[in-house]
Amino acid sequence: MVTRLIKQFVIVVCFISTPALSIAQQVDNEERILHPKGLLWKIEKPGFSPSSVYGTMHVSHKDVINLAEPVERAFVNAERFAMEVLLNFDAMGVITRRSFFNDGRTLKTVMLPDDFKKLSQLMMSQFSMTEEVFEHMRPWMVFTLLMMPPEEMGKDSSALDMILYRRAAMRKIPLLGLETAEEQLDVLEGQSLEDQIWMLNKTVKEYAEINRQFDEMLKAYIDRDLAGLVRQQQQSMYDDTDIDDRFLEQLIDMRNVRMVERMQDYLQKGNAFIAIGALHLPGQKGVLHLLEQQGYSVTPLY
Numbered sequence: 001m002v003t004r005l006i007k008q009f010v011i012v013v014c015f016i017s018t019p020a021l022s023i024a025q026q027v028d029n030e031e032r033i034l035h036p037k038g039l040l041w042k043i044e045k046p047g048f049s050p051s052s053v054y055g056t057m058h059v060s061h062k063d064v065i066n067l068a069e070p071v072e073r074a075f076v077n078a079e080r081f082a083m084e085v086l087l088n089f090d091a092m093g094v095i096t097r098r099s100f101f102n103d104g105r106t107l108k109t110v111m112l113p114d115d116f117k118k119l120s121q122l123m124m125s126q127f128s129m130t131e132e133v134f135e136h137m138r139p140w141m142v143f144t145l146l147m148m149p150p151e152e153m154g155k156d157s158s159a160l161d162m163i164l165y166r167r168a169a170m171r172k173i174p175l176l177g178l179e180t181a182e183e184q185l186d187v188l189e190g191q192s193l194e195d196q197i198w199m200l201n202k203t204v205k206e207y208a209e210i211n212r213q214f215d216e217m218l219k220a221y222i223d224r225d226l227a228g229l230v231r232q233q234q235q236s237m238y239d240d241t242d243i244d245d246r247f248l249e250q251l252i253d254m255r256n257v258r259m260v261e262r263m264q265d266y267l268q269k270g271n272a273f274i275a276i277g278a279l280h281l282p283g284q285k286g287v288l289h290l291l292e293q294q295g296y297s298v299t300p301l302y
Contacts, residue, residue: 036227038300049270055278060158078273081168086177094181139196140188
Protein backbone atom coordinates (compact mmCIF):
# COMPACT_ATOMS: atom_id res chain seq x y z
CA MET A 1 0.00 0.00 0.00
CA VAL A 2 2.72 2.47 0.95
CA THR A 3 4.74 1.73 -2.20
CA ARG A 4 1.68 2.39 -4.35
CA LEU A 5 1.07 5.67 -2.53
CA ILE A 6 4.65 6.77 -3.12
CA LYS A 7 4.30 6.05 -6.84
CA GLN A 8 1.05 7.98 -6.89
CA PHE A 9 2.72 10.92 -5.17
CA VAL A 10 5.31 11.25 -7.95
CA ILE A 11 2.40 11.98 -10.28
CA VAL A 12 0.26 14.01 -7.90
CA VAL A 13 3.04 16.34 -6.76
CA CYS A 14 3.16 17.55 -10.34
CA PHE A 15 -0.61 17.76 -10.53
CA ILE A 16 -0.86 20.16 -7.59
CA SER A 17 1.73 22.33 -9.22
CA THR A 18 -0.77 23.35 -11.84
CA PRO A 19 -2.52 26.15 -9.88
CA ALA A 20 -1.39 29.53 -11.22
CA LEU A 21 -1.15 31.94 -8.34
CA SER A 22 0.57 34.69 -10.27
CA ILE A 23 -2.12 34.51 -12.92
CA ALA A 24 -4.95 34.44 -10.44
CA GLN A 25 -3.68 37.58 -8.77
CA GLN A 26 -3.18 39.49 -12.01
CA VAL A 27 -6.31 38.85 -14.04
CA ASP A 28 -10.02 39.32 -13.63
CA ASN A 29 -11.13 37.89 -16.98
CA GLU A 30 -9.67 35.71 -19.70
CA GLU A 31 -9.21 38.61 -22.11
CA ARG A 32 -6.24 39.74 -20.01
CA ILE A 33 -4.63 36.30 -19.76
CA LEU A 34 -1.62 35.86 -22.00
CA HIS A 35 -1.79 32.69 -24.11
CA PRO A 36 -5.33 31.72 -23.04
CA LYS A 37 -5.86 28.69 -25.31
CA GLY A 38 -3.77 25.82 -26.55
CA LEU A 39 -1.77 22.91 -25.16
CA LEU A 40 0.89 22.42 -27.85
CA TRP A 41 3.11 25.40 -28.66
CA LYS A 42 5.88 25.79 -31.21
CA ILE A 43 8.93 27.51 -29.72
CA GLU A 44 11.16 29.25 -32.28
CA LYS A 45 14.22 31.48 -32.28
CA PRO A 46 16.48 32.46 -35.17
CA GLY A 47 19.43 30.10 -35.46
CA PHE A 48 17.74 27.17 -33.70
CA SER A 49 15.46 24.39 -34.95
CA PRO A 50 11.88 24.71 -33.55
CA SER A 51 10.87 22.78 -30.45
CA SER A 52 7.52 22.06 -28.79
CA VAL A 53 6.17 22.77 -25.33
CA TYR A 54 3.15 20.66 -24.36
CA GLY A 55 0.91 21.34 -21.36
CA THR A 56 -0.03 18.17 -19.53
CA MET A 57 -2.54 17.12 -16.93
CA HIS A 58 -1.27 14.41 -14.65
CA VAL A 59 -4.15 11.93 -14.93
CA SER A 60 -5.07 8.77 -16.83
CA HIS A 61 -8.37 9.91 -18.40
CA LYS A 62 -8.67 8.55 -21.94
CA ASP A 63 -9.21 11.99 -23.46
CA VAL A 64 -5.97 13.14 -21.83
CA ILE A 65 -3.65 10.22 -22.62
CA ASN A 66 -4.85 9.76 -26.21
CA LEU A 67 -2.73 12.37 -27.94
CA ALA A 68 -4.22 14.47 -30.73
CA GLU A 69 -2.55 14.03 -34.12
CA PRO A 70 -0.48 17.26 -33.98
CA VAL A 71 0.77 16.35 -30.50
CA GLU A 72 1.59 12.77 -31.48
CA ARG A 73 3.46 13.96 -34.56
CA ALA A 74 5.54 16.45 -32.56
CA PHE A 75 6.30 13.85 -29.92
CA VAL A 76 7.38 11.00 -32.21
CA ASN A 77 9.51 13.31 -34.33
CA ALA A 78 11.29 14.92 -31.38
CA GLU A 79 14.99 14.20 -30.90
CA ARG A 80 14.99 14.90 -27.16
CA PHE A 81 12.42 14.91 -24.36
CA ALA A 82 12.11 16.98 -21.17
CA MET A 83 9.60 16.94 -18.32
CA GLU A 84 9.29 18.47 -14.86
CA VAL A 85 10.90 15.58 -12.98
CA LEU A 86 12.21 12.33 -14.45
CA LEU A 87 9.96 9.72 -12.86
CA ASN A 88 12.68 7.17 -12.14
CA PHE A 89 13.84 5.07 -9.20
CA ASP A 90 16.06 7.85 -7.88
CA ALA A 91 13.07 10.18 -7.60
CA MET A 92 11.08 7.45 -5.90
CA GLY A 93 13.83 6.93 -3.36
CA VAL A 94 14.05 10.61 -2.51
CA ILE A 95 10.29 10.88 -2.06
CA THR A 96 10.18 7.75 0.09
CA ARG A 97 12.82 9.13 2.43
CA ARG A 98 11.22 12.53 2.81
CA SER A 99 7.51 11.75 2.90
CA PHE A 100 7.32 10.42 6.44
CA PHE A 101 8.06 11.71 9.91
CA ASN A 102 11.30 10.23 11.25
CA ASP A 103 11.42 11.84 14.67
CA GLY A 104 8.64 10.05 16.51
CA ARG A 105 5.91 12.51 15.53
CA THR A 106 2.76 11.44 13.70
CA LEU A 107 -0.20 13.27 12.25
CA LYS A 108 -2.12 12.22 15.34
CA THR A 109 0.35 14.03 17.60
CA VAL A 110 0.66 17.23 15.54
CA MET A 111 -3.03 17.70 14.66
CA LEU A 112 -5.90 18.60 16.95
CA PRO A 113 -7.87 15.47 17.91
CA ASP A 114 -11.04 16.57 16.13
CA ASP A 115 -9.14 17.47 12.96
CA PHE A 116 -7.34 14.13 12.93
CA LYS A 117 -10.64 12.33 13.41
CA LYS A 118 -12.13 14.09 10.38
CA LEU A 119 -9.05 13.23 8.33
CA SER A 120 -9.26 9.58 9.40
CA GLN A 121 -12.92 9.36 8.43
CA LEU A 122 -12.20 10.86 5.03
CA MET A 123 -9.23 8.61 4.31
CA MET A 124 -11.25 5.53 5.21
CA SER A 125 -14.40 6.50 3.32
CA GLN A 126 -12.64 7.63 0.14
CA PHE A 127 -9.52 5.48 0.01
CA SER A 128 -10.18 2.60 2.47
CA MET A 129 -7.01 3.70 4.25
CA THR A 130 -6.55 3.05 7.95
CA GLU A 131 -4.71 5.34 10.36
CA GLU A 132 -1.77 2.92 10.45
CA VAL A 133 -1.19 3.54 6.74
CA PHE A 134 -1.18 7.35 6.67
CA GLU A 135 -0.52 8.68 10.19
CA HIS A 136 3.27 8.68 9.73
CA MET A 137 3.05 10.73 6.51
CA ARG A 138 3.95 14.38 6.60
CA PRO A 139 0.98 16.75 6.17
CA TRP A 140 2.09 17.91 2.71
CA MET A 141 2.04 14.36 1.39
CA VAL A 142 -1.49 13.70 2.64
CA PHE A 143 -3.02 16.91 1.28
CA THR A 144 -1.22 16.28 -2.00
CA LEU A 145 -2.76 12.82 -2.29
CA LEU A 146 -6.17 14.22 -1.43
CA MET A 147 -5.97 16.54 -4.45
CA MET A 148 -6.37 13.50 -6.72
CA PRO A 149 -9.82 11.85 -7.08
CA PRO A 150 -10.06 8.29 -5.70
CA GLU A 151 -10.56 6.86 -9.18
CA GLU A 152 -7.07 8.02 -10.13
CA MET A 153 -5.41 6.28 -7.18
CA GLY A 154 -3.32 3.33 -8.26
CA LYS A 155 -3.21 4.48 -11.89
CA ASP A 156 0.21 6.10 -11.65
CA SER A 157 1.65 4.01 -14.47
CA SER A 158 -1.11 5.05 -16.89
CA ALA A 159 -1.03 8.82 -16.20
CA LEU A 160 -0.04 10.98 -19.16
CA ASP A 161 3.37 11.96 -17.82
CA MET A 162 4.40 8.37 -17.15
CA ILE A 163 3.26 7.31 -20.61
CA LEU A 164 5.28 10.04 -22.30
CA TYR A 165 8.31 9.29 -20.14
CA ARG A 166 8.21 5.55 -20.91
CA ARG A 167 7.72 6.11 -24.63
CA ALA A 168 10.60 8.57 -24.80
CA ALA A 169 12.86 6.22 -22.81
CA MET A 170 12.00 3.32 -25.12
CA ARG A 171 13.10 5.43 -28.10
CA LYS A 172 16.44 5.97 -26.33
CA ILE A 173 16.44 9.70 -27.00
CA PRO A 174 18.05 12.10 -24.51
CA LEU A 175 15.90 12.75 -21.42
CA LEU A 176 15.97 15.80 -19.18
CA GLY A 177 14.33 16.57 -15.85
CA LEU A 178 13.81 20.31 -15.52
CA GLU A 179 13.85 19.86 -11.76
CA THR A 180 14.98 17.26 -9.28
CA ALA A 181 12.66 15.51 -6.87
CA GLU A 182 14.58 17.22 -4.07
CA GLU A 183 13.76 20.65 -5.48
CA GLN A 184 10.05 19.93 -5.75
CA LEU A 185 9.96 18.56 -2.22
CA ASP A 186 11.87 21.57 -0.94
CA VAL A 187 8.91 23.72 -1.95
CA LEU A 188 6.47 21.52 -0.03
CA GLU A 189 8.69 21.08 3.02
CA GLY A 190 9.60 24.76 2.98
CA GLN A 191 6.21 25.58 4.48
CA SER A 192 5.99 25.61 8.25
CA LEU A 193 4.32 22.66 9.94
CA GLU A 194 1.50 24.98 11.01
CA ASP A 195 0.91 26.08 7.40
CA GLN A 196 0.99 22.48 6.18
CA ILE A 197 -1.61 21.48 8.75
CA TRP A 198 -3.77 24.48 7.80
CA MET A 199 -3.72 23.37 4.15
CA LEU A 200 -4.45 19.78 5.11
CA ASN A 201 -7.45 20.80 7.24
CA LYS A 202 -8.77 23.02 4.44
CA THR A 203 -8.42 20.15 1.98
CA VAL A 204 -10.35 17.80 4.26
CA LYS A 205 -13.08 20.38 4.89
CA GLU A 206 -13.57 21.17 1.22
CA TYR A 207 -12.88 17.74 -0.25
CA ALA A 208 -16.21 17.50 -2.08
CA GLU A 209 -15.65 20.89 -3.70
CA ILE A 210 -12.12 19.90 -4.72
CA ASN A 211 -13.51 16.87 -6.54
CA ARG A 212 -16.09 19.04 -8.28
CA GLN A 213 -13.40 21.47 -9.38
CA PHE A 214 -11.30 18.59 -10.67
CA ASP A 215 -14.10 17.61 -13.05
CA GLU A 216 -14.36 21.19 -14.28
CA MET A 217 -10.60 21.48 -14.70
CA LEU A 218 -10.55 18.22 -16.65
CA LYS A 219 -13.20 19.57 -19.02
CA ALA A 220 -11.29 22.83 -19.49
CA TYR A 221 -8.09 20.89 -20.17
CA ILE A 222 -9.73 18.70 -22.79
CA ASP A 223 -11.06 21.88 -24.40
CA ARG A 224 -7.48 23.26 -24.35
CA ASP A 225 -8.88 26.20 -22.38
CA LEU A 226 -6.00 27.57 -20.29
CA ALA A 227 -8.09 30.61 -19.36
CA GLY A 228 -10.73 28.26 -17.99
CA LEU A 229 -8.14 26.47 -15.90
CA VAL A 230 -6.99 29.81 -14.53
CA ARG A 231 -10.58 30.75 -13.73
CA GLN A 232 -10.98 27.52 -11.74
CA GLN A 233 -7.87 28.33 -9.74
CA GLN A 234 -9.06 31.86 -9.01
CA GLN A 235 -12.18 30.41 -7.43
CA SER A 236 -10.14 28.21 -5.10
CA MET A 237 -8.09 30.98 -3.48
CA TYR A 238 -8.91 32.02 0.10
CA ASP A 239 -9.49 35.65 1.04
CA ASP A 240 -8.97 35.25 4.78
CA THR A 241 -5.31 34.19 4.73
CA ASP A 242 -2.11 34.50 2.73
CA ILE A 243 -0.89 30.96 3.45
CA ASP A 244 -2.04 29.59 0.10
CA ASP A 245 -0.73 32.73 -1.62
CA ARG A 246 2.78 32.27 -0.23
CA PHE A 247 2.73 28.55 -0.95
CA LEU A 248 1.61 28.84 -4.54
CA GLU A 249 3.98 31.72 -5.24
CA GLN A 250 6.87 29.38 -4.52
CA LEU A 251 5.18 26.48 -6.24
CA ILE A 252 4.59 28.34 -9.51
CA ASP A 253 6.56 31.53 -10.16
CA MET A 254 9.95 30.40 -8.88
CA ARG A 255 9.64 27.04 -10.58
CA ASN A 256 8.64 28.61 -13.91
CA VAL A 257 11.85 30.65 -13.91
CA ARG A 258 13.92 27.60 -13.03
CA MET A 259 12.33 25.40 -15.70
CA VAL A 260 12.75 28.02 -18.42
CA GLU A 261 16.41 28.40 -17.50
CA ARG A 262 17.02 24.66 -17.63
CA MET A 263 15.23 24.02 -20.92
CA GLN A 264 17.57 26.42 -22.74
CA ASP A 265 20.08 23.74 -23.70
CA TYR A 266 17.40 21.58 -25.32
CA LEU A 267 15.80 24.57 -27.03
CA GLN A 268 19.14 25.60 -28.50
CA LYS A 269 19.84 22.07 -29.71
CA GLY A 270 16.36 22.12 -31.26
CA ASN A 271 13.57 19.63 -31.96
CA ALA A 272 12.80 19.02 -28.31
CA PHE A 273 9.44 17.97 -26.86
CA ILE A 274 8.99 19.55 -23.42
CA ALA A 275 6.05 18.35 -21.29
CA ILE A 276 5.05 20.39 -18.22
CA GLY A 277 1.82 21.00 -16.31
CA ALA A 278 -0.59 23.01 -18.45
CA LEU A 279 -1.02 25.85 -16.00
CA HIS A 280 2.66 26.58 -16.03
CA LEU A 281 2.10 27.92 -19.55
CA PRO A 282 -0.13 31.04 -19.49
CA GLY A 283 0.07 34.44 -17.85
CA GLN A 284 2.58 37.22 -17.29
CA LYS A 285 4.84 34.93 -15.29
CA GLY A 286 4.04 31.79 -17.25
CA VAL A 287 6.62 29.76 -19.13
CA LEU A 288 5.44 30.95 -22.56
CA HIS A 289 5.81 34.63 -21.74
CA LEU A 290 9.16 34.04 -20.04
CA LEU A 291 10.34 32.44 -23.28
CA GLU A 292 9.05 35.42 -25.26
CA GLN A 293 11.06 37.71 -23.02
CA GLN A 294 14.15 35.74 -24.01
CA GLY A 295 13.56 36.30 -27.72
CA TYR A 296 11.58 33.18 -28.60
CA SER A 297 8.34 33.28 -30.56
CA VAL A 298 5.55 31.02 -29.30
CA THR A 299 2.79 29.79 -31.60
CA PRO A 300 -0.15 27.54 -30.66
CA LEU A 301 -0.34 24.39 -32.77
CA TYR A 302 -3.11 22.60 -30.89
